[in-house]
Amino acid sequence: MTSNNIANANTPGYNRQAVVLSITSPLEMGNGYMGMGVTVDGITSSTNRFIQAQMVDQEQNVGMSNAMNQTLSQVEQIFNEAQNVGLSTPLTDYFNAWSDVASDPTSQTPRTVLLQKAGVLVSSAQTMETNILQALNQTTTGVDDDVKQVNSIATQIAALNGEIVKTEAGNTGVKANDLRDQRDQLMNQLSNLVGNASFEDQNGALTVTVGMQNLVAGTKASTLSTAMDQNGNKQLVLDGTNITSNVNNGQIGGLLAAGSEIQSGPLFGLRKLIASVTKEVNLLHESGSGLDSSTGNNFFNPLQLSTENYSSGANITASIANLSQVNLDEYSIGFDAGGNYTVTDKQTGTVAATGAYTSGNSISFDGIQVTITGGVTSADSFVVSPLTNAIKNFGVAISDPNKVAAASVAGDLPGDNSNALQIAQVSGTTIANLGNSTFSDYYSGLVSGIGSASQAASDNSTFNQNLLTEITSQRDAISGVSLDEEAANLIKYQRAYEAGAKMISITDELLQTVINL
Amino acid sequence: MVFDQLTNSIQNNLNDYAALNERVATTKKINKPSDDVFGLSRAMDYNLDITANTQYNRNIDEATSQLTYANTVLGTISSTLQSVQQDAISGENGSLDPTTQSTLAQDTTQLKNQLLSLGNSQFSGRYIFSGFRTNQSAFNTTTYAYQGDTGSINVQIDKGTTLPVNVPGSTAFSYTLKAPEVVQLGGGQYVHYTQGAGNTINVEIRDTNDTTVLDNFSFSNVIQMTDTLSSAISGGNALRVQALIKPFNDALQQVTNVQANVGAWMNRLTDQKSILNDSTTNLQDSLSNVMDDDTAETAAELKQSETVLSALRESSSQVLSNSLLDFLK
Numbered sequence: 001m002t003s004n005n006i007a008n009a010n011t012p013g014y015n016r017q018a019v020v021l022s023i024t025s026p027l028e029m030g031n032g033y034m035g036m037g038v039t040v041d042g043i044t045s046s047t048n049r050f051i052q053a054q055m056v057d058q059e060q061n062v063g064m065s066n067a068m069n070q071t072l073s074q075v076e077q078i079f080n081e082a083q084n085v086g087l088s089t090p091l092t093d094y095f096n097a098w099s100d101v102a103s104d105p106t107s108q109t110p111r112t113v114l115l116q117k118a119g120v121l122v123s124s125a126q127t128m129e130t131n132i133l134q135a136l137n138q139t140t141t142g143v144d145d146d147v148k149q150v151n152s153i154a155t156q157i158a159a160l161n162g163e164i165v166k167t168e169a170g171n172t173g174v175k176a177n178d179l180r181d182q183r184d185q186l187m188n189q190l191s192n193l194v195g196n197a198s199f200e201d202q203n204g205a206l207t208v209t210v211g212m213q214n215l216v217a218g219t220k221a222s223t224l225s226t227a228m229d230q231n232g233n234k235q236l237v238l239d240g241t242n243i244t245s246n247v248n249n250g251q252i253g254g255l256l257a258a259g260s261e262i263q264s265g266p267l268f269g270l271r272k273l274i275a276s277v278t279k280e281v282n283l284l285h286e287s288g289s290g291l292d293s294s295t296g297n298n299f300f301n302p303l304q305l306s307t308e309n310y311s312s313g314a315n316i317t318a319s320i321a322n323l324s325q326v327n328l329d330e331y332s333i334g335f336d337a338g339g340n341y342t343v344t345d346k347q348t349g350t351v352a353a354t355g356a357y358t359s360g361n362s363i364s365f366d367g368i369q370v371t372i373t374g375g376v377t378s379a380d381s382f383v384v385s386p387l388t389n390a391i392k393n394f395g396v397a398i399s400d401p402n403k404v405a406a407a408s409v410a411g412d413l414p415g416d417n418s419n420a421l422q423i424a425q426v427s428g429t430t431i432a433n434l435g436n437s438t439f440s441d442y443y444s445g446l447v448s449g450i451g452s453a454s455q456a457a458s459d460n461s462t463f464n465q466n467l468l469t470e471i472t473s474q475r476d477a478i479s480g481v482s483l484d485e486e487a488a489n490l491i492k493y494q495r496a497y498e499a500g501a502k503m504i505s506i507t508d509e510l511l512q513t514v515i516n517l
Numbered sequence: 518m519v520f521d522q523l524t525n526s527i528q529n530n531l532n533d534y535a536a537l538n539e540r541v542a543t544t545k546k547i548n549k550p551s552d553d554v555f556g557l558s559r560a561m562d563y564n565l566d567i568t569a570n571t572q573y574n575r576n577i578d579e580a581t582s583q584l585t586y587a588n589t590v591l592g593t594i595s596s597t598l599q600s601v602q603q604d605a606i607s608g609e610n611g612s613l614d615p616t617t618q619s620t621l622a623q624d625t626t627q628l629k630n631q632l633l634s635l636g637n638s639q640f641s642g643r644y645i646f647s648g649f650r651t652n653q654s655a656f657n658t659t660t661y662a663y664q665g666d667t668g669s670i671n672v673q674i675d676k677g678t679t680l681p682v683n684v685p686g687s688t689a690f691s692y693t694l695k696a697p698e699v700v701q702l703g704g705g706q707y708v709h710y711t712q713g714a715g716n717t718i719n720v721e722i723r724d725t726n727d728t729t730v731l732d733n734f735s736f737s738n739v740i741q742m743t744d745t746l747s748s749a750i751s752g753g754n755a756l757r758v759q760a761l762i763k764p765f766n767d768a769l770q771q772v773t774n775v776q777a778n779v780g781a782w783m784n785r786l787t788d789q790k791s792i793l794n795d796s797t798t799n800l801q802d803s804l805s806n807v808m809d810d811d812t813a814e815t816a817a818e819l820k821q822s823e824t825v826l827s828a829l830r831e832s833s834s835q836v837l838s839n840s841l842l843d844f845l846k
Contacts, residue, residue: 073551081561082547082808088561096572103579103672106643106651407649415643415651417670421679428569428676440565448558451550458551469525476521484841 001043002489005481013185015479016046017177045177046479052184054471056198059191060249061464067254068261069454069461071139075262076454078131079447087270087443090124091277093117095427098420101406105417106291111401118299118396125274129391132267139259140234146193146252147224147236150215153190154208157183158221161205168204176204194224195249211236211243233260261453268387269446275328275390276433276442278303280426283324288405288419295410298397305368306388311380314359318370318384325367328433330385333363333370337378346383523833530826537819546810556807563804569676570797576672577786577793580682584783586640587684591776594635594689594739598772601628601743602765608750608758622751629743633661636686636740646686655686661740663687663716674789680782684775690738691716692764692771699727700763706731708760713737718764722756732756739768 001019008014020041026033079086097114104110160183167176183206190196190208196215198208208216215222215238227235227242234256235244247253278300285299303326305318316333320326330346335357343353343365353365362371370384398404407416427439434442539548547553547560604625607613613621637654638645646655649668657664663686671679694712701707705725713719716737723730734757736742742764749757 073549076550080549082545082549082552082557083543088564092565092568096568099572099576099673103576104641105670107641409649412652413649413666413668415647415670415683416649416668417672421671421673424673425677440561444558444561444565447550447561448554451554451557454549455551455554469521473522487841 002486002493006483006486006490009481009483009486011181013181013188014481015177015181015184016481017043018046019043042174043177045175045180047180047184048475048478051471051475051478055468055475056187056191056196058464058468058471059188060195060253062461062468063192063251064195064249064254064257065457065461065464067142067251068258068457071135071255071258072261072450072454072457074138075132075135075266076450078128078135079266079450081447086447087121087124087128087273088440088447090117090121091439091443092427094121095424098424101404102417102420102424105406105420106414108401111291111404111406114404115396115399115401121277122300122394122396125270125391125394128270129267132262132270136259136262136267139255139262142255143234143236143252144226146250146255147226150190150193150210150224150252151221153186153193154215154221154224157186157190157206157208157216158219160186161216162219164204180204191250193250194252195247210238211241211246213238213241213243233263258457265453266446266450269442269449271387271390272328272434273439273442273446274394275303275387276431277439278390278394279323279326279328279433280431281423284419284423284426285405287408289407289410289413289416290400290405291402291407291414292400293410293412294403295405297403297405299405301393301395301397303386304389304393306385307370308383308385310382311374311376314372314374314376314380314382316370316372316382316384318368320367320386321364321369322367326386327366328386329366330383330387331365331368333372333382333384335376335378335380339376341372341376519836523829523836527826527829527833530822530829534819534822534826537815537822540810540815541812541819544810544812545808547808553807560804560807563800563807567797567800567804570793570800573674574790574793574797577674577790580672580674580680581783581786581790583640583645583682584779584786586638587645587682588776588779588783590635590638590645591684591689591772591779594632595769595772595776597628597631597635598739598765598769601625601632601739601746602762602769604628604750605746605758605762605765608746609755609762613753618750618753622747625743625747625750629740629747632690632740632743633658636690636738645683646689648683648685648687656690656738656740661738661744663690663738674786675793678789680785682782684779686738687716689772689775690740690768692718692767694718698763700760702756702759704756704759706756708763710763720760720764722760732760736764739765739772742768 001017005016020043021038022041024036024039026035028034077085081088094114094117097110097117100110101114160179164176164179164183167179168174187198187206187208194210196208196210198206200206205218206216207214207218210224213222215224222239225237227237229235233244235242236247236252236256237243244256247256282298282300282302286296289295290297303320303323305320307316307318309316329348331343331352332346333341333343335341339357341353341355341357341363342351343363344350345352345366353363355363357372357376359375360371360373362369368384368386370382372382404420406420407413408418408422409416430436430438431442437445540546547557550557604621608618608621608625633656636646636656637658643651644653644655644665645651647653647665649670650665653664655663655665665686667685667687668683669681669685670683671681674680693716694710697709697711699707699709702722707723707725707727709719709721709723711719711721713735717735718737719735720733721730722732732754734745736745742761746758746761746765748754749761
């Protein structure tokens, strides 16, 4: 047993074992009892179930906060304004370039510079979106990888359940210590991956539930799988039940939370900001006139609506009817059993339009016009968003510096800079669609948001890691193998063994004497 | 267990060490948003204001050079008009000898041409008195009519504050009458000045009874006025010359007013520039307080952290090598 302890001194999760010795029933002699020596009663394992339970819980928290921390700190780097990474400089440069056009409206140079700065703004925004989407993609592939591991661990736990029940069946004194240690260790790993709950039945089999569904029951392991939902969010499915909303812990829980944090925070915000810049600049630019007297030109590619169709047979087309009325929110369109449609603003939750549905009739709300054709049911829904493609389609629509509309009035007025001045001043004015903040303030808010989220995740991760370290050292204090203790034991047993041998050799000598008589 | 604790301690200290090291390397306290969310958001605000100030400064420089040029030109116009006025006063007397008369007429023609070229002054290829029509000369070189517009080119010199950098020729070279005016000349004739369309001023010279119209003419800017004067002098039309004395006074007053305006704008620019510079200095101080690291202090902390780390390594090797097994030989 000592050699087993020493051999496993570095095995993670190994619990120190000890032999329980007891006196063998003495033999009754005529004049008393004669001791019959020692017998092995069993082997106990120095485990504390309470600490093990704490560890399993803590592993879930550690897995969750680590996953959050890693993902969010990665996104934080995309917005690292402390190192001048991000959109702040390109955005101010762009509006400053308008100011330069206003100072010298006749000259080609500031106009060319403006187009270049606009190009930098476009590519910066697109790079940032790509990086955010990459981080988002990593969370979903991370969930896939973790799910594979969860399934492998679940199978192993189910197998161990079988072994443990078989070993311990009928023998009250016998504990399958090594198998239990292995199972505890697997539970720690599983908990790091996914939030779970577990209990042991009287036969020693462990039942593990994930999101209120059985992952392991006895020797049966169910398979966890993933799917994508309508909004492009990763979903977890166990035994045909969607358990996503019940999984908040472990690495998987952390990745899911980080994913939705990224979608609703930086990604949404950045798209809204760019959509707003596009809208405000285009509205003014359209009304102005270039050096070549052209008017009505967009400066940036016009905003385009994206639609998502969650219906069985209907089709939807959407277009912007009046750009100035578009408030840059996303809308969902649903239907009731009575054949009425309801358009709901997804951000404010308010109803934007409602009425009786007729196939092919256009529905107008907030400067947007949609047309749905075909039969619909109350299960059908559509999503209309001016944001989804805002950065993807973001681009400079004009290439000729003469088309930069610095003048407000059409005509041969090269000195007219009033429109350029107005556009330059947009950067300092509050925008209603951005909650009455300026472009820069809104962006600064985004950076603060992701910074706070990352800071919280990092603090959380450190705290949970420390707590786990604390629990691990408590466990080790009880269950860990101390090589010094084992060495002392080793000497003790060696001496006992030597004494036993001495006993035999003396008996042998006595017997020799008797034989030689 | 001891081993785990030691590795954890070393790891934690290494993390601190690396963080301090980054601060020394970048000389910045904040190296990513989560280092200090509030601090960075303030730093971004400061940066934004500094960039805006730089831009306003650039606009002010551009505006200053344009206004300085306009001011110089206006000064020359003013002195030219004074010379014209002198000529008018000299030509007022109808009985000039022919030589003086023709010299005077030539001189006024000369001054007219000078006014025309001043009116069509260009600054870096732009006609400064044409309003928005900067690609077109302000005054027609044969009719002397104003062909610019009234556009006022503004630049931004502060958040929400703009300042014009041009004076349209229609303002600098013309004046308008609020009400019709009548002046009686030395000979008893009456001169009626009435405002016509645009900047046109119609002049009617009537006899001493203020009934019969003896002569009438009109002009819409000082170049046309000087042109009329020049031909009046050479033609010996003393009445016209006399009738033009008052318009020249008014025009000179107008130029002086415009020049005073331009001077005020230039003062405004100078003041604004110094305000912006002060503000930028303050902002840079604030930015530095938020972002910049006290390198000496951090270096000291770094040294301390290094000492702790090496002590920890020293003690680790001691603790880890101690085992009962070493003594059981």
